[in-house]
Amino acid sequence: MDSLPDITLLKVSLELGLQVHSPPPPSHHTHTSLPSLTVSPSQVMRITLSTLNWRRREMVRWLVTCATEVGVYALDSIMQSWYTLFTPTEATSIVATTVMSNTTIVRLHLDCHQQENLASSARTLALQCAMKDPQNCALSALTLCEKDHIAFETAYQIVLDAAATGMSYTQLFTIARYMEHRGYPMRAYKLATLAMAHLNLSYNQDTHPAINDVLWACALSHSLGKNELAAVIPLVVKSVKCATVLSDILRRCTLTTPGLVSALHSRRTSGKLMSLDKAPLRQLLDATIGAYINTTHSRLTHISPRHYSEFIEFLGKARETFLMAQDGHIQFTQFIDNLKQIYKGKKKLMMLVRERFG
Numbered sequence: 001m002d003s004l005p006d007i008t009l010l011k012v013s014l015e016l017g018l019q020v021h022s023p024p025p026p027s028h029h030t031h032t033s034l035p036s037l038t039v040s041p042s043q044v045m046r047i048t049l050s051t052l053n054w055r056r057r058e059m060v061r062w063l064v065t066c067a068t069e070v071g072v073y074a075l076d077s078i079m080q081s082w083y084t085l086f087t088p089t090e091a092t093s094i095v096a097t098t099v100m101s102n103t104t105i106v107r108l109h110l111d112c113h114q115q116e117n118l119a120s121s122a123r124t125l126a127l128q129c130a131m132k133d134p135q136n137c138a139l140s141a142l143t144l145c146e147k148d149h150i151a152f153e154t155a156y157q158i159v160l161d162a163a164a165t166g167m168s169y170t171q172l173f174t175i176a177r178y179m180e181h182r183g184y185p186m187r188a189y190k191l192a193t194l195a196m197a198h199l200n201l202s203y204n205q206d207t208h209p210a211i212n213d214v215l216w217a218c219a220l221s222h223s224l225g226k227n228e229l230a231a232v233i234p235l236v237v238k239s240v241k242c243a244t245v246l247s248d249i250l251r252r253c254t255l256t257t258p259g260l261v262s263a264l265h266s267r268r269t270s271g272k273l274m275s276l277d278k279a280p281l282r283q284l285l286d287a288t289i290g291a292y293i294n295t296t297h298s299r300l301t302h303i304s305p306r307h308y309s310e311f312i313e314f315l316g317k318a319r320e321t322f323l324m325a326q327d328g329h330i331q332f333t334q335f336i337d338n339l340k341q342i343y344k345g346k347k348k349l350m351m352l353v354r355e356r357f358g
Helices: 006-016 041-047 054-070 072-080 088-099 102-108 112-132 134-144 149-163 169-181 185-196 211-224 226-239 243-255 260-266 281-301 305-322 328-342 347-357
Strands: none
Touching (some): 041 054, 054 102, 134 169, 169 211, 185 226, 281 328
16 A cells, blocks of 8 residues: 555545545434445545645545535544644645535534534634644635634734744735735734835836735825834835835825825824825835936946837936925936936937936
């Protein structure tokens, strides 16, 4: 048996069928048509535990289906011993999800007590999986624990504990968006700030997939209030060096008054837009201007004539940001003068710069 390839074990087991060893279920759950096994299902699952292929997932689904046919005891049994049969991802995404589905409840004619017992086992399984593999199981655990306050709080704490070292910014942003969808904006904000700490957008990554998450996080902070926005802006400045992304964030922050969501509930708002000359937007404005300057020099290091027109358009966007500052016109004029002096060897490009910006 042990010498058989994993894929062969799966095929043999699927052909033979499964009989879960459990006490005789109630008469209305008894199925005499289940075929018996000459290959131990638990042995098959253990041997193939590290095999990641579609046959393995099929085997997991099949095992859960057969356990459902046998009844409540069998389902509870495979959940209690999940770590010997399934990976954490399989246990949460297939086993626990199936157990808590309405289809399973209806199929087994479960009463309220039986439903709660199975749900409790599924939540315990989900939390164990989240602790073992928070990257892949935390969101599933939160979803499975939504109807139980204590379990949900435990799952959320697992995410917070794993955020520093065990989760990527992509995973944290995903869970943060889930929290906002569930009506927990402050928790979404907390997770978004933790995600920002893992993020690093360089000057040339203006199509990075995380940009939408950054814009969402800033919009969420802005909607919560000035304090939340003031706390997230230093994280943005530290994590994002891309000038076009920073300028997009800056413009969005100047369009409306921060805290509009809170104001709708409290009916208290000054209605004043935030000043670009004061914190926190001043820091963001300075960082955006600095990013445009640094990016400009980086682009000019290795620029070819076919990119000249694109570069001139980039400088046009830079000027728009410079002019948001009180002394922006002076700053931009000095910036252009410096470019013409430093890169005077690029005669054709500097001629285009003079034509457009003087």
